[in-house]
Amino acid sequence: xxxxxxxxxxxxxxxxxxxxxxxxxxxxxxxxxxxxxxxxxxxxxxxxxxxxxxxxxxxxxxxxxxxxxxxxxxxxxxxxxxxxxxxxxxxxxxxxxxxxxxxxxxxxxxxxxxxxxxxxxxxxxxxxxxxxxxxxxxxxxxxxxxxxxxxxxxxxxxxxxxxxxxxxxxxxxxxxxxxxxxxxxxxxxxxxxxxxxxxxxxxxxxxxxxxxxxxxxxxxxxxxxxxxxxxxxxxxxxxxxxxxxxxxxxxxxxxxxxxxxxxxxxxxxxxxxxxxxxxxxxxxxxxxxxxxxxxxxxxxxxxxxxxxxxxxxxxxxxxxxxxxxxxxxxxxxxxxxxxxxxxxxxxxxxxxxxxxxxxxxxxxxxxxxxxxxxxxxxxxxxxxxxxxxxxxxxxxxxxxxxxxxxxxxxxxxxxxxxxxxxxxxxxxxxxxxxxxxxxxxxxxxxxxxxxxxxxxxxxxxxxxxxxxxxxxxxxxxxxxxxxxxxxxxxxxxxxxxxx
Ligand code: ADP
Numbered sequence: 001x002x003x004x005x006x007x008x009x010x011x012x013x014x015x016x017x018x019x020x021x022x023x024x025x026x027x028x029x030x031x032x033x034x035x036x037x038x039x040x041x042x043x044x045x046x047x048x049x050x051x052x053x054x055x056x057x058x059x060x061x062x063x064x065x066x067x068x069x070x071x072x073x074x075x076x077x078x079x080x081x082x083x084x085x086x087x088x089x090x091x092x093x094x095x096x097x098x099x100x101x102x103x104x105x106x107x108x109x110x111x112x113x114x115x116x117x118x119x120x121x122x123x124x125x126x127x128x129x130x131x132x133x134x135x136x137x138x139x140x141x142x143x144x145x146x147x148x149x150x151x152x153x154x155x156x157x158x159x160x161x162x163x164x165x166x167x168x169x170x171x172x173x174x175x176x177x178x179x180x181x182x183x184x185x186x187x188x189x190x191x192x193x194x195x196x197x198x199x200x201x202x203x204x205x206x207x208x209x210x211x212x213x214x215x216x217x218x219x220x221x222x223x224x225x226x227x228x229x230x231x232x233x234x235x236x237x238x239x240x241x242x243x244x245x246x247x248x249x250x251x252x253x254x255x256x257x258x259x260x261x262x263x264x265x266x267x268x269x270x271x272x273x274x275x276x277x278x279x280x281x282x283x284x285x286x287x288x289x290x291x292x293x294x295x296x297x298x299x300x301x302x303x304x305x306x307x308x309x310x311x312x313x314x315x316x317x318x319x320x321x322x323x324x325x326x327x328x329x330x331x332x333x334x335x336x337x338x339x340x341x342x343x344x345x346x347x348x349x350x351x352x353x354x355x356x357x358x359x360x361x362x363x364x365x366x367x368x369x370x371x372x373x374x375x376x377x378x379x380x381x382x383x384x385x386x387x388x389x390x391x392x393x394x395x396x397x398x399x400x401x402x403x404x405x406x407x408x409x410x411x412x413x414x415x416x417x418x419x420x421x422x423x424x425x426x427x428x429x430x431x432x433x434x435x436x437x438x439x440x441x442x443x444x445x446x447x448x449x450x451x452x453x454x455x456x457x458x459x460x461x462x463x464x465x466x467x468x469x470x471x472x473x474x475x476x477x478x479x480x481x482x483x484x485x486x487x488x489x490x491x492x493x494x495x496x497x498x499x
Contacts, residue, residue, distance in 0.1 A: 016058050016061070016065070017062075019062065020054060020065055020066045023050040024069045024070060027049070027050040031043040031047075032077065035078075044074055044099055047070035047074050048103060048106070050066065051067045051070050051103040051106055051107055054067075054107065055107035055114075059111065060107070060108070063107030063110065064108075066107065067100065067106075070099075075096055080092070123235065126157065126235075126239045129156065129243075130243065130246065133149065133243065133246055136149050137149060137246055138250075140254070143221075143251060143254055146166075147164060153243055154226065158226050158236070162224065162226050163187075163224065163225045165222055165224075166251065167191070167220055167222050173187060173222075173223070174222075186209065186211040186225060190211035190213045194215075194217040196210060196211065196212050196237070198210035198211055199229045199230060200229075200230070200234060200237060209227040209229050210226045210227075211223060212240055212244045213244070214244055214247055214248040214251060215251070215252060219252055224243075224244050273335065284324060284328070287320040290316060290320045291320045294313040294320075298310060298313050298317075326398075327455065330395070330453070330459045331453075331455060333463070334455060337462040337463065337466050338462055344385050344388070346383045346467075347384070347385075348381040348493075349381060349382055350381055351375065351412050354386050354389050354393065355373060355393065355410065358390045362398065362401070365398070365401060370401065370406065371397060371400075371410055373411070374411045374412070375410075375412045376412070376413070376414075379414050380419065380489045381494065382419055382487050383490060388466070389463065389467070391459065392464065392485065393421060395456040396483045398456065399456055400425040403425070403428065403450060404428070404481070405426075406426045406427075407425075408423065408424065409423070411424075417491065418489060419486070420484060420485070421487070422484045422485070423483045424476060424481070424482045424483075428480075429479055429480055429481050430481055439461045439471070442455065442458075457471075460483075464487075468488050469486050471484070
């Protein structure tokens with residue numbers, strides 16, 4: 001909003017005098033030009049017209065001076081004896097006095113009308129500003145945006161300087177270092193009193209600015225200093241208060257939203273942790289019982305067991321223990337990724353090295369060498385946690401080994417600004433209805449007798465998300481599954497020489 005900027009007093013009075021002089025000169029010139037054709041009454045009317053124009057254009061003093069000047073000029077130039085200030089007849093004297101009163105009344109009335117019109121326009125502009133600010137504030141998402149909108153509104157509404165500062169940690173003012181000490185003190189004081197201070201407020205009337213709190217006791221979000229502040233400018237002060245009320249409301253809404261979100265994510269985290277705890281205790285119990293059973297049989301009855309029986313028990317201990325280790329590892333990583341707000345460490349990593357390490361580990365479970373890998377040389381490096389990425393690819397390969405028979409293809413390709421890792425098998429595939437659900441924790445498909453905890457793919461997706469990538473299941477022509485991991489590649493690559 002552009003409020004009428006107040007002209008400097010000295011310039012304003014100079015302008016008044018010039019307008020008065022011009023109007024009186026023009027009226028006199030007209031009177032003299034038409035002297036031969038019009039009567040004294042008409043000449044008086046020309047001066048009245050000049051007074052009306054002055055009353056419409058100038059303030060009360062300017063138009064009153066014009067009224068007095070008009071009567072004086074009429075007397076000097078036109079009332080006999082002309083070219084003197086004397087008044088010959090009583091009738092002319094009464095006419096001049098009447099004209100003076102009329103001129104003064106006209107200028108008083110016209111100035112009043114003009115002032116009321118200006119006030120009405122100003123109020124309308126202020127109402128529009130409040131309406132616009134409320135609309136803008138309804139969509140803000142950060143206190144910085146409120147700060148910018150508030151400062152802009154104050155600068156538009158008042159000639160200033162105006163300052164707006166927000167609080168953090170209770171009543172401490174944010175970024176208030178650039179303010180004068182008196183302004184900072186005024187702001188602190190108004191926040192402590194939770195009331196407007198300054199001229200016309202009844203509190204600290206000697207101040208030369210208004211200090212307005214943003215909010216009320218217990219809900220303080222900042223403070224505002226508005227200049228110039230005049231005790232008689234009640235509507236200006238009310239407008240500043242209305243602006244501050246809108247800003248305080250928006251700031252409080254943002255605070256409430258952020259504490260609500262924090263509480264929500266806290267509750268979600270706690271719920272997730274207890275779900276994991278319940279699930280892990282359930283998943284660990286069966287393999288642990290099997291290990292304890294097999295180990296105690298071996299310990300107490302080894303002499304009575306045949307070598308093949310002993311071999312079978314040892315094999316079951318190894319397989320149960322490795323299942324336990326996988327489930328524990330997956331659970332712990334999933335808890336870490338989904339319930340911790342902490343950032344994990346990422347370094348520049350080579351996909352070739354990660355895939356090599358995974359294959360070395362998974363091949364122990366792939367005696368028939370079903371996994372065929374194709375990793376071209378010279379792939380760009382990715383910023384990643386190598387342990388997590390290895391776990392992701394390892395889980396996909398384990399699933400392919402578990403749920404399919406026949407060849408499994410592991411390929412890595414660079415595609416524009418992305419690195420694409422794909423694990424394809426020729427197993428039964430996953431029905432379309434289950435393709436989204438299998439990425440949820442503890443979701444299992446039609447397992448065809450395979451053992452699992454339903455955590456592998458959930459962890460894979462969480463790892464992909466944490467790296468800014470995606471894990472998707474794509475249809476594979478000819479049957480089977482095709483899990484595709486896409487990782488972003490940064491354009492700025494480090495030197496290839498690794499330490
Ligand atoms: P788990 O293997 O422990 O059940 P996952 O989260 O790894 O848990 O997998 C979820 C489900 O997705 C599995 O139960 C299985 O039904 C299905 N699945 C995963 N990988 C494959 C695959 N390669 N082929 C067929 N089905 C699969």
